[in-house]
Structures are given as structure tokens and as C-alpha cells.
Amino acid sequence: MSNLTPPAIQLVGLRKSFGAGEHEVVAVDSVDLSIGEGEFFSLLGPSGSGKTTVLRMIAGFESPSAGAILLQGRDVTGLAPFDRDVNTVFQDYALFPHMTVLQNVEYGLKVKKVGKAARRTRANEMLEAVRLGSFGHRKPNQLSGGQRQRVALARALVNHPKVLLLDEPLGALDAKLREEMQVELKAIQREVGITFVFVTHDQGEALSMSNRIAVFNHGRIEQVGTPREIYDHPETSFVAGFVGTSNVLSAALSQQLMGVADVHSVRPERIRVVHEVVADGEISVAGVVADLQYLGADSRIRVDLPDGAHLLASVPSDGLVGVAIGGSIRLAWSRFAAYTVADTRSPDSGGSNTSEGGDQ
Ligand code: ATP
Numbered sequence: 001m002s003n004l005t006p007p008a009i010q011l012v013g014l015r016k017s018f019g020a021g022e023h024e025v026v027a028v029d030s031v032d033l034s035i036g037e038g039e040f041f042s043l044l045g046p047s048g049s050g051k052t053t054v055l056r057m058i059a060g061f062e063s064p065s066a067g068a069i070l071l072q073g074r075d076v077t078g079l080a081p082f083d084r085d086v087n088t089v090f091q092d093y094a095l096f097p098h099m100t101v102l103q104n105v106e107y108g109l110k111v112k113k114v115g116k117a118a119r120r121t122r123a124n125e126m127l128e129a130v131r132l133g134s135f136g137h138r139k140p141n142q143l144s145g146g147q148r149q150r151v152a153l154a155r156a157l158v159n160h161p162k163v164l165l166l167d168e169p170l171g172a173l174d175a176k177l178r179e180e181m182q183v184e185l186k187a188i189q190r191e192v193g194i195t196f197v198f199v200t201h202d203q204g205e206a207l208s209m210s211n212r213i214a215v216f217n218h219g220r221i222e223q224v225g226t227p228r229e230i231y232d233h234p235e236t237s238f239v240a241g242f243v244g245t246s247n248v249l250s251a252a253l254s255q256q257l258m259g260v261a262d263v264h265s266v267r268p269e270r271i272r273v274v275h276e277v278v279a280d281g282e283i284s285v286a287g288v289v290a291d292l293q294y295l296g297a298d299s300r301i302r303v304d305l306p307d308g309a310h311l312l313a314s315v316p317s318d319g320l321v322g323v324a325i326g327g328s329i330r331l332a333w334s335r336f337a338a339y340t341v342a343d344t345r346s347p348d349s350g351g352s353n354t355s356e357g358g359d360q
């Protein structure tokens with residue numbers, strides 16, 4: 001993206017509250033975000049964190065309480081949905097049941113008064129793009145869930161929007177189909193080159209599909225970055241716990257183990273079981289094995305530390321000789337595996353110092 005090209009989407013100080021007085025719910029608060037042309041961008045966060053509200057404001061279905069929305073540099077904050085160059089694909093697809101697949105895809109063009117021959121050509125091209133070229137004559141109820149999803153996608157893409165908004169579009173699919181569609185959707189996005197904004201609460205889905213991700217918590221963005229940046233360098237304890245699994249070491253425990261009184265996060269796969277003295281630059285701690293979960297190639301060990309905290313370690317199963325529940329164990333990790341994070345976990349995390357990612 002050059003400096004001369006405005007971003008596809010810019011959100012500036014965006015805020016949305018519902019209700020008033022003591023019933024006021026702040027759904028979205030102080031959101032600043034810039035999404036580049038052609039990006040596959042995910043809004044990731046737990047239920048109720050404000051993702052859908054942000055998407056609905058970009059689409060124009062909801063108007064912000066404060067802030068501005070710019071599409072390609074143009075302020076669209078006060079414009080109606082049909083005056084914005086965006087299209088939305090919802091989780092329930094909302095196909096017209098009485099129309100054929102081809103008629104469903106053509107519909108938007110018909111509304112725009114595109115001539116019959118031209119709209120047929122464009123609709124067929126789009127059906128080819130979503131690999132449903134030979135399904136045009138079928139009715140939606142003669143399709144599988146994944147196929148219906150692709151028709152919904154074709155119907156949105158046929159209008160050539162600058163931006164496509166997708167609200168948990170794979171939510172209704174079973175796990176296997178969902179994985180297939182993740183690959184397909186990413187491939188289609190690459191082919192058509194349109195900016196995709198994708199709402200999901202599934203961290204695996206966001207990591208595997210996105211160019212960049214914004215992680216939401218309580219209506220605010222906690223971190224924006226590439227999947228690798230978010231996973232390898234979480235900036236807050238919430239991000240560390242929501243994206244993947246993480247051990248969060250309190251400032252007191254960090255001081256005791258590493259001599260630095262900051263909250264740290266360490267991934268379970270960066271922790272080793274050791275039997276001897278550790279190398280320079282490594283941190284080590286002894287504890288008692290509280291749980292041992294065999295997961296195939298790897299196993300997960302939960303280790304209780306003397307002061308009440310616990311650690312999760314993910315280690316190769318063939319290195320578990322002598323490890324048993326109730327036995328003592330020594331764990332070690334490199335100093336470089338521990339990242340300083342801002343502590344943003346909510347008080348209702350139950351004081352646990354480990355957290356598992358959303359929907360793994
Ligand atoms: P989910 O993954 O469950 O869809 P989300 O992250 O998309 O969640 P939102 O739907 O944006 O979250 O909701 C954010 C907050 O705003 C929630 O607390 C929700 O209850 C509230 N909210 C959303 N829409 C309304 C509304 N129309 N009236 C009142 N409160 C609302």
C-alpha cells in the first residue's frame with residue numbers, strides 16, 4: 001500500500017453504546033483501525049466483545065455513537081448501507097428459497113438494472129469462481145451447507161464491492177466442512193483481490209486465514225497484528241490466553257523465577273521437562289505433576305508449583321519417561337520464551353494463571 005492510496009477502511013475513535021443511564025451497554029469503545037486494500041482481515045474475540053457491532057457499523061446497519069468510518073478515504077459515517085461500496089455475508093446465508101442458485105446470484109444485478117445477458121454472464125463467472133459452475137439450475141435446498149455458503153459468497157461478490165464483510169460465515173458448518181471452506185474462502189479472496197473483513201470467535205480460523213487480526217476484548221482492540229505476531233508476541237495476558245494456550249506468570253512469580261517483577265506469558269510448547277542442571281539463560285522450576293494428558297505425538301502436563309500457581313507444558317510424548325501424576329518434576333524454558341505482557345485478564349478468570357484459546 002503506497003502512502004497515496006487511502007486504506008480500504010479506516011475506523012477513527014469509533015464508539016457504540018446501547019441503552020441509556022444505568023442500562024447503558026458500551027458495545028464498542030475507542031476503536032481505531034486501518035485495513036489495507038486487498039487484506040483478509042479478521043475481527044477476533046469472545047462472544048459479546050463487540051466484533052459484530054463494528055461490522056454492522058462498517059456496513060451501515062448501525063450508526064456509531066461517536067467516531068468516524070472512512071471507506072477509501074471517504075467519510076461514510078452518515079450514509080445508508082446501499083450508498084456504501086460494501087456487501088455483507090451473514091451466517092445464515094439468507095438465500096431466496098424459491099429462486100435457483102443462478103437467480104439468487106443474479107438478484108443484486110437485477111436490482112441495479114443490469115441487462116439480462118450481462119447479468120447472466122457475470123453471475124455464471126461468479127459461480128465458476130466459487131466452484132459451483134454446474135449448480136446454477138438447483139434450488140438452495142438441493143445444496144449442502146458449504147455449497148449454500150458459497151452461493152451466498154457469489155451473490156455478494158457479483159456486485160464487485162470494494163469490501164466484503166463476513167459475519168461468522170462458517171459458523172453453521174460442521175468441523176470438517178468448516179476447515180475445507182477456510183481454505184476455499186482464502187483462495188477465493190486471493191483470486192478476486194477484494195478486501196475481506198471476517199468476524200470470528202475461533203482463534204484457529206483467524207490464525208489460518210488472515211493477513212492481519214484485531215483481537216477484541218470488552219469492546220476494545222487489545223492487539224492488531226499478523227497471525228504470527230499475535231501468536232508469538234502477544235502484548236496482553238488476554239491475547240496470550242485467547243489466542244492459543246498460555247501460562248501467565250504473575251509479577252510476583254516472575255520476580256521469583258526470573259528476577260523481573262513484570263507479568264509474563266510463556267507458551268506450553270516452549271517449556272521442557274529437564275532432569276539435570278539447566279543451561280545459562282534458562283529458567284527452571286520444580287513442582288508436582290497434577291495431571292497428564294496423552295494427546296498422541298505430544299502430551300500436556302499440568303504442574304503445581306509450591307506457591308499455588310500452576311504451569312501447562314506441552315512436551316513430546318516419547319520424552320515422558322519417569323513422569324507420573326503425583327511425582328515431582330522440573331520444568332525449564334529459555335528467557336526468550338517469556339514475554340512481558342500487560343495484564344488485561346478480567347477478575348472473573350478465577351485467578352487461574354493459564355488460559356485456553358477460544359474454540360480450539
Ligand atoms: P458474538 O460473537 O456473540 O456475536 P460479538 O463480539 O459480535 O459477539 P456484539 O454482538 O457486537 O458482540 O455485542 C457487543 C455487546 O453489545 C454485547 O454486550 C451485546 O449484548 C451488546 N449489544 C449488541 N447489540 C445490541 C442491541 N441492539 N441492544 C443492546 N445491546 C446490544
